[in-house]
Amino acid sequence: xxxxxxxxxxxxxxxxxxxxxxxxxxxxxxxxxxxxxxxxxxxxxxxxxxxxxxxxxxxxxxxxxxxxxxxxxxxxxxxxxxxxxxxxxxxxxxxxxxxxxxxxxxxxxxxxxxxxxxxxxxxxxxxxxxxxxxxxxxxxxxxxxxxxxxxxxxxxxxxxxxxxxxxxxxxxxxxxxxxxxxxxxxxxxxxxxxxxxxxxxxxxxxxxxxxxxxxxxxxxxxxxxxxxxxxxxxxxxxxxxxxxxxxxxxxxxxxxxxxxxxxxxxxxxxxxxxxxxxxxxxxxxxxxxxxxxxxxxxxxxxxxxxxxxxxx
Numbered sequence: 001x002x003x004x005x006x007x008x009x010x011x012x013x014x015x016x017x018x019x020x021x022x023x024x025x026x027x028x029x030x031x032x033x034x035x036x037x038x039x040x041x042x043x044x045x046x047x048x049x050x051x052x053x054x055x056x057x058x059x060x061x062x063x064x065x066x067x068x069x070x071x072x073x074x075x076x077x078x079x080x081x082x083x084x085x086x087x088x089x090x091x092x093x094x095x096x097x098x099x100x101x102x103x104x105x106x107x108x109x110x111x112x113x114x115x116x117x118x119x120x121x122x123x124x125x126x127x128x129x130x131x132x133x134x135x136x137x138x139x140x141x142x143x144x145x146x147x148x149x150x151x152x153x154x155x156x157x158x159x160x161x162x163x164x165x166x167x168x169x170x171x172x173x174x175x176x177x178x179x180x181x182x183x184x185x186x187x188x189x190x191x192x193x194x195x196x197x198x199x200x201x202x203x204x205x206x207x208x209x210x211x212x213x214x215x216x217x218x219x220x221x222x223x224x225x226x227x228x229x230x231x232x233x234x235x236x237x238x239x240x241x242x243x244x245x246x247x248x249x250x251x252x253x254x255x256x257x258x259x260x261x262x263x264x265x266x267x268x269x270x271x272x273x274x275x276x277x278x279x280x281x282x283x284x285x286x287x288x289x290x291x292x293x294x295x296x297x298x299x300x301x302x303x304x305x306x307x308x309x310x311x312x
Contacts, residue, residue, distance in 0.1 A: 008297065009051055010090075011079075013060035013072055017274045018092065021286040022059065026293065031056065035071060045074050052083035055297055057090055058122075061276045063253050065095040069117075076121045086300040089122040090293060092275030092285060093251045097131040115141035124296035128275050128285060129222050129250045133173055145299045147292030151250040151273050152177060154283040155220060156184035158248070158271065166215040166242075170194060170204050170233035177250070178220040188212070189220075192233060204232035209240045216244040223251040224272070227258035234265045244268060252278045 011031030012019045023030050032048040056079045060072055076087045096114035099107070115138075118125065125146040130138060138146050155177075159165060165187045169178035171194035182189040192206040217237050219230055230247055237245055245267045252259075252272035259280065262270060274281040 007053070008055045008057065009049055009084075010057045010059060011049075011075065013058060013068060013075060015277075016059050016061060017277055017281065018090075018286055018289070019059055021284070022090075022289065022293075025286060025290055028057070029054075033075065035075075043071060043074055045071070045078060047075075047078055047082055051079050053085050055086045055088070055300065056084040057088045057293065059090045059092075061093045062091050062095040063093050063251075063276050065114075073117075073121055086123045086297075087121070088124040088126070088293075088296055088300070089118065090289065091125065091127045092273075092289075093253075094125075094127040094130045097133075097135075100134040111135070112141050116143075119143040123300050126289060126292045126296060128273070128288075129177070131173075131222060145296055147295060149285070149288045149292055150180065151222075151275075151283065151285065151288070152180035152184060154273060154285070154288070155181045155248055155250075158283060159185040159187060159218065162216075164215045166190065166209070166212045166217050168192070168206070168217050168219045168233060168237065170219060170221060170229045174221045177222050181220055187218075192236065194229060194232075202228050202232050204229060204236050206233070206236045206240065209237070209242060213241050215242070216246060217242045219245065219247045219267075221249050223253065224249045224258065224262075225253045226255050227262050230262060231265055234262075234267065238266065246271075248272070250283075251275050252280055254278060254280075 008028040009031040010023050010028040034046045036044050038044060058076055062068060079087050096110050099110045102109055119142050124144055128149045129151050167178050167182050167187050167189035169175055169191040171192055175191050178189050190207055192204045195203045219233050224230055234245055246269045247267045248271045250273045270280045271282040272278060272280045273283040273285050275285060
C-alpha cells in the first residue's frame with residue numbers, strides 16, 4: 001500500500017454514524033468544514049482542515065439527494081481547488097438509480113445524468129448495494145473507479161443464530177438480496193410478485209406458505225422508502241396465517257411516517273444497516289467499507305504515478 005493513510009482526510013457532508021469509526025479504523029484525519037446559508041438561500045462553505053497534498057474522502061449518504069447535491073459539489077470542488085491530491089466519495093446509499101430507462105416518452109433518464117455529474121467531480125466511488133435493476137454494473141453509467149459492497153453478509157450474520165426462519169423477498173427485484181442472505185445463513189426463502197399501479201399503489205402476492213406457517217417470516221429488501229411494498233407483503237403474510245414478522249433492509253429511507261406504519265402493521269422488529277442514519281440501524285457497515293476504500297486510494301496512487309512516469 002503506497003498511500004500514507006495518516007495523510008488521508010475524511011469529511012462528512014452531514015453528521016454520519018460511520019465517520020468516527022472509519023477515521024479510527026482506516027485511519028484517517030477527521031476533516032472539518034463550516035456550511036451555512038446566506039439570507040437569500042445561497043450556500044457558504046469554508047474548509048477548516050489543511051488538505052494540501054492529501055487524499056480526501058467525503059462520506060455522504062445521498063438519500064433526499066436534491067438538497068444535498070449542491071453542497072456536495074461545492075465541498076468536493078473546493079477540496080480539489082485547495083490542493084487535495086485526490087477526492088473520493090463514500091456514498092453508503094447511492095441515489096438516482098431508479099430511473100434507469102425512459103418508461104414514457106419525454107422522461108429524463110436521471111440515473112445517467114446524475115452519474116455523469118458525480119463522475120466529473122470525484123476520482124472514485126464506494127457505495128453499498130446500489131439498486132441495480134436494468135443496469136448490470138455501475139460502469140454502465142459511472143466513468144470513475146468504484147467499488148460496490150454487498151450487505152448480505154451482515155444480514156446473514158444477524159440471522160445465523162435464529163432458527164425456524166423463513167426469508168421473504170416481496171418482489172422480483174428483491175430476489176438477488178434475499179437469495180444471497182438465504183445462501184449465507186442457511187434459511188429457506190420465498191419471493192413474491194408485485195404489481196405496481198403507482199408510487200404508493202402496489203399489490204404483493206406470495207406463493208402458498210402452508211408449509212411454513214409455524215416459522216417467523218423475515219422480509220428482506222435492499223431499500224425501504226415509502227414502505228408500501230413491505231406493508232403489502234405483510235398483508236399477504238398475515239392472510240396466510242403467519243403472525244411473527246420481522247423486517248430487515250440495507251437502506252432505510254422511511255419517507256414521511258413509513259416506520260410507524262410498518263410497526264402498526266404488526267412487525268416485531270425492524271433492522272437496517274447504518275448507510276442512512278436512523279434509530280433502526282443495527283448492522284454496522286464499517287468493516288465492509290475498509291478494504292474497498294483502501295483499494296480506491298491505491299488505484300488513485302497508481303494512476304498518479306503512471307501519469308507522472310509518462311510525463312518524464
